[in-house]
Amino acid sequence: MFMQGVINVFSPMTFLFVVLGTAWGLIAGALPGLSASMAVILMLPFTYGMGGIQSVIVLVAVYVGSMCGGSFSAILLKTPGTPSAVATTFDGYPMAMKGEAAKAIGISITGSAFGGIFSGIMMVSFASILAIWALKFQSAEFFALSLLGLSCIASIGSKDPLKALVSALLGLMVSTVGLDAIAGAERFTFGQYYLMNGIDYIPVMIGAYALAEVYRNVLTNKKETVGKATSVKAEFIGIKHIIKYFSIYIKSSIIGTIVGIIPAAGGSIAALISYGEAVRSSKHPERFGEGAEEGVIASETANNAAVGGSLVPTLVLGIPGGNVAAILLAAFTMHGLIPGPMLLKSQPEMLYSILVGVIVSSLLLFVVGKFVSVQFSKITRLPYSFMATIIIVLGLVGSYSLKNNIYDVFVMFFFSFLGFYFEKFHYSTSSFILGIVLGPICENGLRKQLIISGGNWSTFFTRPISLIVIILSILSFATPFIRSYLQKRKQAIH
Amino acid sequence: MELVFDLFLVALFSGFLFMSQSITEKSISNDYFGSRGFPEMVAIVAIVLLVGIIAKTLVARNKAGYVKPQKVQMEEGYRKIYIRVLSLIMLLFVYIVLLKSLGFVLETVLFIFLALTILGYKKYPISVLFSVAFTAILVIVFGRVFFIAIPRGTGFLREISYFLF
Numbered sequence: 001m002f003m004q005g006v007i008n009v010f011s012p013m014t015f016l017f018v019v020l021g022t023a024w025g026l027i028a029g030a031l032p033g034l035s036a037s038m039a040v041i042l043m044l045p046f047t048y049g050m051g052g053i054q055s056v057i058v059l060v061a062v063y064v065g066s067m068c069g070g071s072f073s074a075i076l077l078k079t080p081g082t083p084s085a086v087a088t089t090f091d092g093y094p095m096a097m098k099g100e101a102a103k104a105i106g107i108s109i110t111g112s113a114f115g116g117i118f119s120g121i122m123m124v125s126f127a128s129i130l131a132i133w134a135l136k137f138q139s140a141e142f143f144a145l146s147l148l149g150l151s152c153i154a155s156i157g158s159k160d161p162l163k164a165l166v167s168a169l170l171g172l173m174v175s176t177v178g179l180d181a182i183a184g185a186e187r188f189t190f191g192q193y194y195l196m197n198g199i200d201y202i203p204v205m206i207g208a209y210a211l212a213e214v215y216r217n218v219l220t221n222k223k224e225t226v227g228k229a230t231s232v233k234a235e236f237i238g239i240k241h242i243i244k245y246f247s248i249y250i251k252s253s254i255i256g257t258i259v260g261i262i263p264a265a266g267g268s269i270a271a272l273i274s275y276g277e278a279v280r281s282s283k284h285p286e287r288f289g290e291g292a293e294e295g296v297i298a299s300e301t302a303n304n305a306a307v308g309g310s311l312v313p314t315l316v317l318g319i320p321g322g323n324v325a326a327i328l329l330a331a332f333t334m335h336g337l338i339p340g341p342m343l344l345k346s347q348p349e350m351l352y353s354i355l356v357g358v359i360v361s362s363l364l365l366f367v368v369g370k371f372v373s374v375q376f377s378k379i380t381r382l383p384y385s386f387m388a389t390i391i392i393v394l395g396l397v398g399s400y401s402l403k404n405n406i407y408d409v410f411v412m413f414f415f416s417f418l419g420f421y422f423e424k425f426h427y428s429t430s431s432f433i434l435g436i437v438l439g440p441i442c443e444n445g446l447r448k449q450l451i452i453s454g455g456n457w458s459t460f461f462t463r464p465i466s467l468i469v470i471i472l473s474i475l476s477f478a479t480p481f482i483r484s485y486l487q488k489r490k491q492a493i494h
Numbered sequence: 495m496e497l498v499f500d501l502f503l504v505a506l507f508s509g510f511l512f513m514s515q516s517i518t519e520k521s522i523s524n525d526y527f528g529s530r531g532f533p534e535m536v537a538i539v540a541i542v543l544l545v546g547i548i549a550k551t552l553v554a555r556n557k558a559g560y561v562k563p564q565k566v567q568m569e570e571g572y573r574k575i576y577i578r579v580l581s582l583i584m585l586l587f588v589y590i591v592l593l594k595s596l597g598f599v600l601e602t603v604l605f606i607f608l609a610l611t612i613l614g615y616k617k618y619p620i621s622v623l624f625s626v627a628f629t630a631i632l633v634i635v636f637g638r639v640f641f642i643a644i645p646r647g648t649g650f651l652r653e654i655s656y657f658l659f
Contacts, residue, residue, distance in 0.1 A: 034640060042640060162547050166503065169540040173510055176533045183520040185529035188513055218579050218613065385613035386624060389606045392586060393628070396593075397636060397644065404643040409590050425496045443532045447525055455524040 005352030008053055009360055017046070017058040018357060022364045025065020026372040030073050030081045032206065032398030036066035036267070037323040044331060052335030053350055057357035059331055060307070063324050064361040067267055067304045068112035068369060071296070072376050075104045076232065077391055079210040079398070083202060084267030084303035086437065087275040089209055090430045091288060091295030096232075098291050101377070106235035107293055109369040110242065111249065111300035113362040118253035118301075119260065119308025120358035123315075124351050130309075131316035134261040139452060140460050143445030144469035145259070146438040149269065151476035152276030153431040159286075161480065164428040171435020172442070174199055181444050182451075194407040201436040203399035207412035208419030208429050210395050214388045215420050232377030234370045248278055248297050256302030260309020266322040267303035267310075269441070272434060274302030280476035285483070289430060308358055315339055315351065497551060504544045511537035581612045597647020597655055602629040633659050 009015060021043060028039035043062045047055035070085030075092035088108065095104040122130070153168040177188045178198030189195040242249060252274040259270035278298035279288045288295050310325040318339040320326035332339050343350065379390060399412040422429045453459035461467050510533060517530040527535075589605045606625035615621055636642040637659025646655035 031635075034642070038640075038642075160547075162543055162550075166540055166543050166547065169536050169543070170503070170506075172536045173507070173533060173540070176536070180517075180529040182525065183522055183529045185518050185520060187517050187529060187533065188510065215579055215583070218582060219575060221575055383615070385610055385615045388582075388613060389609045390628065392609070393602055393606065393632065396590070397632065397642070400593075400645065401636070401642045406590070406594055406645070409593065413586065413590055421499055425499050443527075447527050447532070450526055451522060451524045453524075455526060 001349055001352045002356070004349040005354075005356040008349065008353040009057055009356040011054075014050070014054045014057060015360075017050075017054075018061040018361055019364060019368065021058045021061035022065040022361045023368045023372060025062040025067075025361075026069035026072075026365070026369055027376075028062075028081075029066035029069020029071075029085075030372065030376050032073055032077075032079050032081055032394050034066075034081070035323075036063060036070070036082050036084065037327055039063075039066040040324050040327050044327070047331065048334075052332065052337045053347070053353050055331055055335060056328060056350075057353055059328055060311070060354055060357050061361035061364075063307050063328075064112070064116050064304065064358060065365070065368070067116075067307055068109060068300065068365050069372065070303075071108035071112070071300050072105060072373055073394075075101060075108065075296075076377055076380050077210060077387075077394070078213050079206055079391060079395060082267075084271055084306070085299070086201075086205060086268055086433060087271040087299035088296055089205075090275065090299070091290070091292045092299075093209075093213075094289070094291035095293070095296065100291065101232045101380070102235040103237075103293070104296055105232065105369075105373045105377075106237045107241075107296045108300040109234055109365050109373075110237040111252070111297045112304040112369075113365050114242070114249050115253045115256050115301035115303070115305035116307055116362035116365075117359050118250075119257040119305040120355045120362075121308075122257045123308040123312050123358075124355045127312050127316050127351060130257075130261050130312050134313055135317070136465065137262045138463075139445045139448035140463050140466040141445075141469065142262075142441050143449060143460065144466040144473065145262075145269070145273065146442035146445060147473040148469050148476065149273045149276055149438045150434060150442065151473040152279040153428070153434055153477075160426050163426055164431045167422060167428040168431040168435040171432040171437075172439040173435075174204070175436045175439025176443065181440065182447050194405060197403075198440075199411055199436070200402055200408060201433060202402055203408040203412040204415045204436060205433055206395040206399055207415035208422070208432065210391050211412065211416035212419030212423065212429070214391055215416065216423065217384060218388060232373060232380060234373045236366075245294060245297055247281075248294050249301055251277060251281070252298045252301035253305045256305025257309040259302070260306030260322070261312045262309075267306040268437060270302040270306040270309075271299040272437060274298040276476060277472075280479050285480050289428075304362070311354060315343065315354075497548065500544055500548050500551070504541060504548075507537045507540045507544065511541070578612055578614065582609060585609060585612060593645050595648050597651045598644040599629060599633060599655060599658060600647065600651060601645075602632065 009018065024043060025039050028034040029036060040059050040062050043059060047058050050058065066082060067084055070080055070082030071088045071092060073079050073081040074085040074088040075096050078089055078093040080086050080089050092104045092108065095101065150168060153164050177195055179196050180187055255274040255277060256270040259273060275295060275298045278294045279285050282288065282294060310322045313319040314325040314329055320329050329339060337343055380387065395412060396409055399408045400406065402408055419429050422432065449459060460470060514530045514533045514537065519528045519530060585605065585608055589601055593601055603625045606628060607621050610621045637644055646652045
C-alpha cells in the first residue's frame, strides 16, 4: 500500500505539481490577503485533468505550503499571511528584531515539516479511531478547549498579568459584536448591517500588530527593517536543535493533530492552544513574547499538524475538519469519489498516497521554503520608509479582500491605535487577539452545553475529555502566578 | 497618560455594559446567559480589574520615593517626527476614505509617493518609480493573476480599471 502511494506521488507529472503546489502554497501563504483556502481553490482548476488521488495529493501539497508560508510575513513583517500564523507573530517578529529572522524562518520550516509528517503518520495509523473519537467532541469540550487556549493569557505579551487579562477580556468583548449565534439577537451592531457578521480578527490583527508597529517605528525614526539582518536565508535547523526542543515538537504535533481532527477548530486554534501549552510548560515563561524559539516551534508545528488532522474526518466520515478540508471534499466529489468509510475500502491506497504526499511536500518545504523566504525577504532590505508603505498597502489589501468590504479597512485603522497604546501602556495585544479568536468558541460552547444538558453545570466535569482539558487549563492559568509567588518567597528567604 | 488610557478602557467597558442592557433577549430554555449574559459578565469583570489596575497605579504614585514624570519639553527633532507620524495617520485616513471613489490604482500610487515624502525620503524620481512599480505589481498579482477584488473607484476611473484588472 505504502509503495503504491510512493508510485502515485513520484509519477513525473504528479511530482512536478507537488513541487509547484508547495511553492505556490508558500507564496500564497506569505501574502496577506491570500488565505490557505484561497490558495487551494486557485489551484483547483489545474487539477481538473488529473485523477482523483493525484488531484488530492497536489491540493494537500498547496495546503502544507500555505500553512508554512503564513509564518514568513508573520516573522518578517509582523503581519500573519494566514490566520494560522497568528501565534507565530508573538515570538517570530521579536526574533527577527533581534537579528534572528533567518533562524526564526528555519525553525518555522522545520516545525511545519515535523508537524506535517507527524500528523500524516497519525492519520494513516489511527484514522478510523480518531474520526470516531472526534465526533465525541461536543460543546462542553469546545468550551474546555477555548479555556485551554485562553489560559496562557497571563503569561504572554505583558509583564502585568492583570493588564493581560483586561486585554483578553476586551478581545472577548469584541468577539460578541454581531448576531448572537444561538438566539440570533443583535449585539452592539448599532443597526449597521456590516457589523451583523461580527468583527473579523484579521483586520484587527493587521491594525493592532502591523500598523501599530509602523507608527512605533516611525516614532523611533527606525532606518532598517529586520534587526541587523541584511539577507534572510532560512537557517538550517539541525538535529541538535530538534532534540533540544523535542518535547515541544511532539506536544505541538499531538495538539495540532487532535485540534485539526475536531470539525470547525482548525490551524489557528491549534497554534494558539499549542502556544499556550508551550508557555505553561516552559521553565522561562517570561521569555515568551520576547522572541522565544519555543513559541515559533509550538505555533508552526501545530498549525501544520492540523493539516493531517483535518483530513481524518474528511476521508473517514466525509465531514470536513476545516475550510480547506471542505474544498478538498469538493475536489473528491468532482472526481466522482464520495469520502466516507466506503472510500477507504474501495481505494485503500488513497490514505497512503496522501501520507506520502504530505511527507514529500513537508520535506520540500526545506528546499522550496528556503528559496521563497530568500525572495520574500528581499523586500526587507529596503529602507524602512519603503517598508512602512508596503506594510500599510499590503495590510489594506489583506483587510479589504476578506469580504470586499471597506469597513474592514476602517476596522484595521481603528485597531491600529488600540495596538499602539496597548504596547505603550503594557497591555497585551497577543492576549487581546486570543480573546477575539477564542471568544465565540468559549461563549457558544458554554451556552450550548447548558442548553443541551438542561442547565446542568456538572456536565462540564462529568465528561472525561472536558474534565481533563479544564484541569489542564486551570493548571496552565495558575502556573505563572504560582511560579512568581514561589520565586518571591525564595528571594525573601535569601 | 497611562491613567487616561485606563479610564478610557473603563469608559469603553461601561459603554458595552450599558448597551448590553438594550439587547433583545429571546427565551430559549436553559440558556442561562442569554444573548446579553456573556458580554455583561465580561464587562463587569473587566471593570473590576481595571479599578484594581488604577488603584495600583495611584498607590504606587503616593508611595515615598515616587518621581513624578516631568512634562518633557519636546525637542525640535522629536517634534518633527511626531508631526511625521500624525501626517502619516491623516494621509492613511484620507486614503481609506477615498478608496471607494478614487479606486485602488490611482490612490495607491498617490499614497505611496506622499507617504514616502512624509517619511523623509527625498529622492523623488525613485519615489515615483517605486509607487508606480509597486502598485503595478499589486494590481497584476492580486487583480489579474488571483482575481482578488480590489476597489475600482467610481465613474470613468471604474471604466479605466477594467482595462487594468
